[in-house]
Every structure is written in structure tokens, then in C-alpha cells.
Amino acid sequence: MEGKYYKTKKSVEEYIRLAKDTSGEELIEKLKGVLPADSKLLEIGSGPGTDWKILNKSYNVKGSDNSTEFLNHLKSENPHGEFVELDAITMKTDETFDGIYSNKVLHHLTDNELIDAVKRQSEILNSHGIICHSFWKGEGSEIFKGLFVNYHTEVGLREVFRKYFEIRSIENYKEFEIDDSLLLIGKKKE
Ligand SMILES: C[S@@+](CC[C@H](N)C(=O)[O-])C[C@H]1O[C@@H](n2cnc3c(N)ncnc32)[C@H](O)[C@@H]1O
Numbered sequence: 001m002e003g004k005y006y007k008t009k010k011s012v013e014e015y016i017r018l019a020k021d022t023s024g025e026e027l028i029e030k031l032k033g034v035l036p037a038d039s040k041l042l043e044i045g046s047g048p049g050t051d052w053k054i055l056n057k058s059y060n061v062k063g064s065d066n067s068t069e070f071l072n073h074l075k076s077e078n079p080h081g082e083f084v085e086l087d088a089i090t091m092k093t094d095e096t097f098d099g100i101y102s103n104k105v106l107h108h109l110t111d112n113e114l115i116d117a118v119k120r121q122s123e124i125l126n127s128h129g130i131i132c133h134s135f136w137k138g139e140g141s142e143i144f145k146g147l148f149v150n151y152h153t154e155v156g157l158r159e160v161f162r163k164y165f166e167i168r169s170i171e172n173y174k175e176f177e178i179d180d181s182l183l184l185i186g187k188k189k190e
Contacts, residue, residue, distance in 0.1 A: 005145045006047075012069040016048045024051040024103040024134065026173070027183055031101060031132040032058060034168060034185060039098035042124075044088045045105030049074045049081075055101065056081065062095075089113045091120045099130040104175075107136050107150050114150070114160055122164035122188050129188040131165060137172065137182045157184055164189055 005011045028051065035041065037058050046052045046063035047070050055061040056078075063078075064086035065071050074083045086093060088105060100121050109117055121131060138151030154170045161167055165186035172179040 005147045006065075006067040007069060009069055011145075012067065012073065016073065019048055019050070022050070022175070023054060025054055027051075027103060027132065027134055028054050028058075028101075030169075030171075030183060030185060031099070031130070034187075035059070035099045035130045035132075039130075040096075040126075041099040041101060042086075042095075042097045044086065044091075044100065044102040045108075046070065046074055046083065047105075049077055051101070051103050052078070052081065059099070062097075089117050089120070091117070091124060093124060096124055096126050097129065098126050099132065100125065101132045103134045104136070104181075106133055107152065108148055110141075110148065110150060111160075118161055118164055125188045127188065127190060131161075131184070131186045131188075133184050134173075135182045135184070136175075137180055152182060154182060157182065161186055 039059055041055060041059040041061045043052055043055060043061060043063050046065050052063040063074055063081060063083040066087040071083055071085055089109060106114060135152040141150045157170055158167055166189055168185040168187055170182055170184045173181050173183055175181045
């Protein structure tokens with residue numbers, strides 16, 4: 001579901017400022033346990049690029065976002081990086097990947113959009129491809145700063161992903177408060 005917050009220069013600058021002390025370093029450590037170094041990885045919703053920089057140390061990573069403002073920022077900060085405009089729902093690309101990673105991106109999708117996105121992820125993954133995605137934990141949805149935010153439970157995520165992915169783990173972790181987030185790691189079903 002579309003919102004303007006990530007699309008204007010002013011709000012993107014605000015998000016980058018507010019998120020400057022957070023990173024997905026711990027999540028990426030978990031990814032490194034299942035996806036070999038140098039694999040071809042797609043990051044969805046790279047935003048400020050903090051996780052992209054960490055991923056870039058271990059993987060052949062392509063960053064992406066559906067916001068032109070974030071893409072301009074990513075390209076100017078990382079002139080040697082590879083970034084493409086991609087929407088998490090449609091993911092219009094001819095490329096295939098060994099892994100797909102996102103940190104607090106897919107919660108902006110409605111339940112039906114997430115179902116479409118998960119199917120599309122399985123289509124653009126190579127055999128035995130790995131996914132690693134984080135979500136806000138909870139029930140229901142709300143509009144925050146004009147953006148749609150969908151909360152997820154472990155049971156709900158299993159229901160959505162199990163058709164296309166063997167779920168390796170769904171773990172609680174703390175972003176701001178204890179167990180406010182979930183990290184799902186899965187492997188493409190063959
Ligand atoms: C909460 S930020 C997270 C950014 C980054 N992953 C991080 O951890 O700081 C959400 C990001 O997802 C992007 N985004 C939101 N909806 C998207 C969609 N449908 N397709 C691709 N990117 C999307 C936004 O533009 C923004 O960069």
C-alpha cells in the first residue's frame with residue numbers, strides 16, 4: 001500500500017537521520033550462517049543503505065528500493081554499488097539470485113500483496129535460494145506517518161511463506177523493545 005513518507009526528499013532525510021544508529025548487523029550474522037559468502041544477493045528496500053554496506057562486505061549484493069529519493073541517496077553515497085528500482089510486490093527483473101534479504105520493508109505490504117511478493121521471490125531465486133526478512137511483531141495493521149504498517153505473528157508468517165519456502169527459523173528479536181520483531185529465514189522449495 002503506497003504512502004508518501006519515503007518518497008519526498010525532506011522525509012527521506014528525516015528517516016536517514018532517525019535511523020542512523022540502527023543496523024541489521026545481527027540479522028546479517030544469521031544470514032551468513034545459511035548463505036555462503038560471495039553469493040548473489042538482492043536486498044529489497046535498501047533505504048539509507050546501512051545494511052547494504054554490511055552485506056556488501058560478504059556478498060555480491062544488489063540494493064533496491066521503490067523510492068527514487070532513497071535510490072538517489074544510495075547511488076551518491078555508494079558510487080561503486082549496484083542499485084535498481086524495484087517494487088517488493090512485482091519485482092520486475094530478469095535476474096535471478098541466491099538470496100533475498102529485507103529489513104523492515106515487507107510490513108508495508110497488505111496481506112494479499114505479501115502473498116504475491118512471496119510467490120515472486122520464489123520465482124527469482126535460484127535452486128536452494130535463501131530468504132531472510134524481518135517484520136514488526138504483533139496483530140492487525142495501522143497507518144503510521146501516513147504509511148501502512150502490517151504486524152505479523154509467527155503463525156501468520158508460516159501460513160504465507162510455507163507454500164513456496166521451507167521455513168528454517170522464525171525468531172523473536174529486539175529492535176526497540178523486547179521481542180518487538182521477528183526474523184524469518186527460509187529456503188526455496190524445489
Ligand atoms: C523502514 S525502511 C527500512 C530501510 C532499511 N531496510 C533499513 O533497515 O533501514 C523501509 C524501506 O522500504 C522501502 N519500501 C517500502 N515499500 C516498498 C515496496 N513496496 N517496494 C520496495 N521498497 C519499499 C522504503 O522506500 C524504505 O526505503
